[in-house]
Amino acid sequence: MSGTRTYEFESTVWKVDDPGTWFFTTLPFDLSDEIEERHRDSAAGFGSLKVRVRVGATSWTTSLFPSKQAEAYVLPVKKAVREAEQLHDGSPVQVTVEVL
Structure with missing residues (x-):
């Protein structure tokens, strides 16, 4: 079962616990x-x-990644988005x- 679909959710931005500057948000289970x-049939590596994402007035294209630790998909939130949306x-x- 594939096809384009739009999803909306509320979550929290979190930073990876290493010296890097990676920020994500976790999709609900x-x-x-x-x-x-x-x-799943269209999943890549x-x-x-x-995905195409919108947060506030900011839109961008990125990817969702499955996280075994979170048992859900995680979405990277790049610096330009965090700055534009004050996240x-x-x-x-x-x-x-x-x-x-």
Whole structure:
């Protein structure tokens, strides 16, 4: 079962616990399960899925990545987005994701 679909969710921005500057947000478990069910056949390397994302007034293209630790998909939130939307570690975030 594939096809483009848009999903909306609220989550929290979090920083990876290493010296890097990687920030992510985790998709809800039920939404991750639905996305995996619908789009697993179009997954690329490491199970990633290409997506178009909107947070506030900012849109960009990236990928969702399955996280065994989170048991859900995680979404990288790049620096330009964090700066434009004033997001920091722990910030709540409203996200719209379109699986491409």
